[in-house]
Amino acid sequence: MISSSSTETREFARAAALGLSDHPRWLPCRYLYDAEGSRLFERITETPEYYLTRTELSLLDESSDAIAAMTGDATLVELGAGSARKTERIIAAYTSRYAAARYVPVDVSGEALAEATALAGRYPALAVRGVHGSYETVFPLLPSLSPLVLLFLGSTIGNLNQTEADVFWRNVRCALSPGDFMLLGVDLVKDAATIDRAYNDAAGWSAAFTKNIFARMNRELGSEIDLGGIDHEAAYRPEWQRVEIFARMTRRQEVRLAPLGRTITLEAGERVMTEISRKYELAALRDYLHLSELETLQTFTDPAQSYGLLLLRPGQS
Numbered sequence: 001m002i003s004s005s006s007t008e009t010r011e012f013a014r015a016a017a018l019g020l021s022d023h024p025r026w027l028p029c030r031y032l033y034d035a036e037g038s039r040l041f042e043r044i045t046e047t048p049e050y051y052l053t054r055t056e057l058s059l060l061d062e063s064s065d066a067i068a069a070m071t072g073d074a075t076l077v078e079l080g081a082g083s084a085r086k087t088e089r090i091i092a093a094y095t096s097r098y099a100a101a102r103y104v105p106v107d108v109s110g111e112a113l114a115e116a117t118a119l120a121g122r123y124p125a126l127a128v129r130g131v132h133g134s135y136e137t138v139f140p141l142l143p144s145l146s147p148l149v150l151l152f153l154g155s156t157i158g159n160l161n162q163t164e165a166d167v168f169w170r171n172v173r174c175a176l177s178p179g180d181f182m183l184l185g186v187d188l189v190k191d192a193a194t195i196d197r198a199y200n201d202a203a204g205w206s207a208a209f210t211k212n213i214f215a216r217m218n219r220e221l222g223s224e225i226d227l228g229g230i231d232h233e234a235a236y237r238p239e240w241q242r243v244e245i246f247a248r249m250t251r252r253q254e255v256r257l258a259p260l261g262r263t264i265t266l267e268a269g270e271r272v273m274t275e276i277s278r279k280y281e282l283a284a285l286r287d288y289l290h291l292s293e294l295e296t297l298q299t300f301t302d303p304a305q306s307y308g309l310l311l312l313r314p315g316q317s
């Protein structure tokens with residue numbers, strides 16, 4: 001069944017039409033995360049190949065108490081909270097140190113937000129107020145939540161291209177007040193084989209995640225795409241320091257976009273980019289952040305320098 005042509009559905013159809021008419025073809029990665037996409041992404045994070053979540057969790061285990069001590073009592077505001085599994089470490093540190101801890105999860109997925117909000121039940125002293133929406137919706141709220149620690153974990157920053165990242169950092173810098181902090185999780189540059197494995201897990205969750213954006217188009221836009229005619233392709237490009245993720249058509253596909261009354265043809269062999277995932281060098285990242293008027297107070301990394309947690313604060317404006 002095709003869902004009603006709500007504003008959101010038409011927006012999705014328009015975004016798909018724009019990206020699929022472009023060359024090379026692409027789809028905006030935010031549409032990967034409907035309820036099913038969020039569930040599939042959780043499965044990816046549990047695979048042995050996807051080192052990012054595991055490494056970040058152990059860094060948070062080691063450093064959350066120190067971070068809570070450094071920032072002082074502050075509202076935790078999390079961009080793209082997901083199920084908040086990773087955030088529980090930080091919440092535990094703030095609730096044990098400060099009497100009235102506050103947590104504001106922000107997420108586009110209502111289901112993920114409900115799970116994050118359910119944390120309140122496990123921490124009676126914790127006040128939770130979820131915000132349903134994209135990052136952009138929360139920036140204007142931030143000054144009223146200060147003093148705060150803005151959490152942006154999971155290396156989600158890596159899914160933004162350079163133009164989107166420039167806008168994001170400008171917004172962050174404008175929204176943070178003196179005395180606020182930001183905790184940023186980033187995946188670091190490393191050998192290509194390790195990265196490639198993380199985006200091509202043997203159990204096939206990564207492939208299912210990529211295909212789900214087309215399944216979602218079938219569900220919401222009546223696209224009638226043959227999912228069996230799509231292959232997942234992901235490879236690290238060292239020269240760009242990023243993973244590029246594509247869906248390759250193994251047969252010709254007529255993609256219907258019912259809300260727009262349009263059909264776009266994808267030929268066999270054509271690829272649609274669904275995501276990039278950038279990897280960072282710490283020195284270059286700190287330099288970029290400094291130019292964006294954010295100072296790195298402390299960097300936490302694992303012994304293999306596989307992943308980084310950066311505690312930032314606004315610098316001179």
Ligand code: AVI
Nearest residue numbers: 044154155156158159199277
């Ligand atoms: C959410 N984000 C940080 C993930 C990543 O590693 O870039 C998304 C992902 N896509 C495929 N696997 C993981």
